Amino acid sequence: MGAGHGHRLFFHGHSPIHGAPAHLKLVALVVFMLLVVATPHRWWMAFGGFLLVLLTVIAVSRVPPLHIVRRMVVEVPFVLFAVLMPFISTGPRVEVLGVSVSEPGLVAAGVFLAKATLGVMASLTLASTTEPVDLLRGLRTLRMPDQIVQIMSFMIRYLDVVTDELRRMVVGMRSRGCDPRSPRHWPALARTLGALFIRSYERGERVHLAMLSRGYDGTMPETSPR
Amino acid sequence: MHVPDGFLDAPTSIATGVVAVAGVAVALRGARKELDDRTAPLAGLVATFVFAAQMINFPVAGGTSGHLLGGVLAAVLAGPWTAVLCISVVLLVQSLLMADGGVTALGTNITLMGLVGVAAGWLVFKGLVAVLPRTRASVPPAAALAALVSVPAAALAFTVLFAIGGTAPVETGTVLTAMVAWHVVIGIGEAVITALVVGAVVASRPDLVHGARHLSSAEHLEIRKAVA
Numbered sequence: 502m503g504a505g506h507g508h509r510l511f512f513h514g515h516s517p518i519h520g521a522p523a524h525l526k527l528v529a530l531v532v533f534m535l536l537v538v539a540t541p542h543r544w545w546m547a548f549g550g551f552l553l554v555l556l557t558v559i560a561v562s563r564v565p566p567l568h569i570v571r572r573m574v575v576e577v578p579f580v581l582f583a584v585l586m587p588f589i590s591t592g593p594r595v596e597v598l599g600v601s602v603s604e605p606g607l608v609a610a611g612v613f614l615a616k617a618t619l620g621v622m623a624s625l626t627l628a629s630t631t632e633p634v635d636l637l638r639g640l641r642t643l644r645m646p647d648q649i650v651q652i653m654s655f656m657i658r659y660l661d662v663v664t665d666e667l668r669r670m671v672v673g674m675r676s677r678g679c680d681p682r683s684p685r686h687w688p689a690l691a692r693t694l695g696a697l698f699i700r701s702y703e704r705g706e707r708v709h710l711a712m713l714s715r716g717y718d719g720t721m722p723e724t725s726p727r
Numbered sequence: 728m729h730v731p732d733g734f735l736d737a738p739t740s741i742a743t744g745v746v747a748v749a750g751v752a753v754a755l756r757g758a759r760k761e762l763d764d765r766t767a768p769l770a771g772l773v774a775t776f777v778f779a780a781q782m783i784n785f786p787v788a789g790g791t792s793g794h795l796l797g798g799v800l801a802a803v804l805a806g807p808w809t810a811v812l813c814i815s816v817v818l819l820v821q822s823l824l825m826a827d828g829g830v831t832a833l834g835t836n837i838t839l840m841g842l843v844g845v846a847a848g849w850l851v852f853k854g855l856v857a858v859l860p861r862t863r864a865s866v867p868p869a870a871a872l873a874a875l876v877s878v879p880a881a882a883l884a885f886t887v888l889f890a891i892g893g894t895a896p897v898e899t900g901t902v903l904t905a906m907v908a909w910h911v912v913i914g915i916g917e918a919v920i921t922a923l924v925v926g927a928v929v930a931s932r933p934d935l936v937h938g939a940r941h942l943s944s945a946e947h948l949e950i951r952k953a954v955a
Contacts, residue, residue, distance in 0.1 A: 510824060527823075534831045539737035542894075575827050579731050589905075590896045609895035616733020616894075617829070624826035636823060648755050648766055652816045655771020656778065657824075663775045664782065671783075681783055684916075688923055690783065695927025698776050698804060702935055705772035709765045719764045 510572060510628040518562035518630045523639025530627050537619050542608055548615045555622055564629045569622060576621045579613075586610035633657045651721055659704070667697055729821070730836055730885070732829030739892025744834025750842040751815050757808030761937070766809075773805045774813040778820070780924075785916045796840055796881075799848035799874040800921045803866070803938035804928060807849040814841040835888065843884040848877030852938060863929050866939045871922035878914035882906040 518526075533551070540547045559569060587597075590606025597607070631639075637657070641650050670693045671681055681690045709717075735743075758766050777797040784794050797817075801810035815837045821827040828836050852873035859865035886906050890899040929936050934943060 510826070530830055534732055534829065535737055535740075538733050538740060538829075538831050572826065575825070576731070579734075586895050586897070589901055591898055592896050603896070605896045613733050613894060617731040620732025620829045620831070621826050624822065624830055628824050628826060633824065646752070646755060648758075649751070649812070649816065649819075651767035652771045652774060652812060653820060655768055656774045656816055656820055659772060659775045660778065660820075663772070663779045667779045667782065682785060684785065684919070687785075687919060691920060691923030692927045694780050694783075694920070694924045695931070697779065698773075698924065698928055699932050699935060701772045701776040701779075702769065702805075705765070705769040708772070709768040712768065717764075719767075721767075 510625065511632060512564045512568050512629040514563055514630065516562045516564075516630070518558060518626075521630075522642075523631050523635040524642040525639075526627055526631060527636075527639050527643060530623055533623055534620055537616055537623075540616075542612050548612075548619070551619050555619060555626065559622075559626055562626065562630050564626070568629060569625050572625055573618075573621055576617060579617050583610040583614045583617075586613070647720060654721075655705075655708070659701075662704075663697070663701055666700065667693075670697065729818075729828035730832040730839070732831050734829070734832060734894060735835060735888055735892040736894055737831070739888055740831045740835060742834075742892075743838045743888065744831075747815070747834040747837035747842065750811065751837065754808045754811035754815070758806070758812050761806040761809050766812075769805070770809050770812050770816075773801060773809060774816045774820075777801050777813050778817050781817070785920070795917060795920055796844060796878060798840060798844040799852065799870060799877045799917070800924060802845050802849045803852060803870045803873070803921070803925050804936055806937040807845055809937075810845045810849075811841050814845065839881045839884050839888075844877045844881040847880035848873040851876045856938065856941070861942060863933060863939055863942055866929055866936065866942075867922040867926040870925040870938065871918040874921035875911075875914045875918035878917050879907050879910045882910035 533554075537548075537551055540551075559566065587602035587606040587610050590603035590609065592603045592605035594601045595604045595607070596602075633654075637650055637654050640653070641647070674681055674686070674689060674693060679686045679689050681693075758770060762769050777800070780797055780800070781794050796814075798810055798814050801813050805813070818828060818833060818836045818840065822830055822833050822836070852869050855869035855872055856865065859869060883903075883906070886899065886903045889897075889902050893902075925936065925938070929939055933939050
């Protein structure tokens with residue numbers, strides 16, 4: 502229970518990267534990733550350069566590399582796909598370790614892995630050095646529609662509350678001998694999710710009423726930066 | 728299902744980004760009609776619910792697992808426009824705060840799961856509700872079929888994008904077969920869970936189910952004489 506400071510990827514620090522305005526970091530991330538994605542195949546040197554830039558930023562941010570590396574597991578499904586790519590691709594075949602694979606497929610898999618890894622590392626760097634509040638302020642500065650920023654701020658604010666609620670419900674299910682993963686117990690799981698939806702919706706209604714009583718008129722008041 | 732960076736080329740990523748921005752802009756107008764000034768708090772909490780529901784994995788085949796996408800679930804429960812907003816915000820938060828789904832692929836992901844998934848599912852749902860008997864019992868099966876269609880529809884849209892801007896020389900036919908076959912399996916899980924959850928909410932709070940709203944007007948309060 503209880504929301505901690507920041508989110509699960511955030512790493513507290515006081516580096517120049519932590520202190521940089523969030524909207525600049527967002528723009529930098531998107532521009533950097535567009536460059537990475539637009540880099541043609543076989544420009545391996547360019548990918549080395551991108552990696553060097555990224556490692557420099559991480560070093561300056563003083564986020565421990567292990568913090569980043571451990572969270573790169575989100576990439577695993579795509580690594581599996583990249584391993585498959587040389588086998589299912591078309592084009593001239595080459596022998597690698599005695600197995601015949603598609604040569605363009607092999608290159609594509611390498612390039613894709615490089616790009617996806619850079620993407621995950623870059624996003625993790627942003628997430629590790631930016632608090633959600635600052636991120637929301639940055640998005641607002643970048644003219645993201647106010648409604649979207651508000652919805653996102655509610656989501657971030659209540660993420661821990663709702664996921665903890667679900668976790669408690671699942672603990673309750675398990676203690677009654679229920680395995681939420683097994684299709685056999687899906688009806689029980691569905692009732693749990695149904696209850697969670699009703700609780701979330703009603704919480705939304707209560708929050709809305711509480712906001713109205715404090716003068717909410719559809720727009721959020723500007724909060725001063727820390 | 729979350730497309731990472733570098734899977735599609737830059738022009739395709741930018742084009743889907745434009746589509747996503749346009750779609751979300753239309754959804755913002757629509758959601759105002761669905762929820763008026765409650766849009767932000769309610770859509771925010773529904774988005775949180777979708778995110779929480781996605782945390783539960785179900786086994787698919789061969790030791791892998793899938794999770795709920797929740798597009799149709801959100802659309803039937805809260806309305807299609809709100810669902811587009813919720814899924815988009817979930818994807819935005821996942822890509823920015825959890826590094827799940829590439830930043831340059833955000834437009835692609837919103838287009839596939841938010842726009843195509845919800846639109847295809849909602850059309851099927853509306854079509855079925857119009858055909859099926861006007862009772863609450865027909866809402867969960869309609870939601871199930873809508874969910875079943877929505878997942879392969881998104882996979883099909885992905886295949887089209889991959890044929891246009893894919894970065895690997897894989898034949899479109901191979902991608903199509905793999906994507907659609909795989910996502911039909913995931914779609915079945917999605918369908919069962921969506922129907923069960925919708926059924927559970929319809930049973931206790933039918934007034935909250937947007938997709939069953941057309942039924943509440945048909946039910947009149949009637950005063951009956953007590954028998955003896």
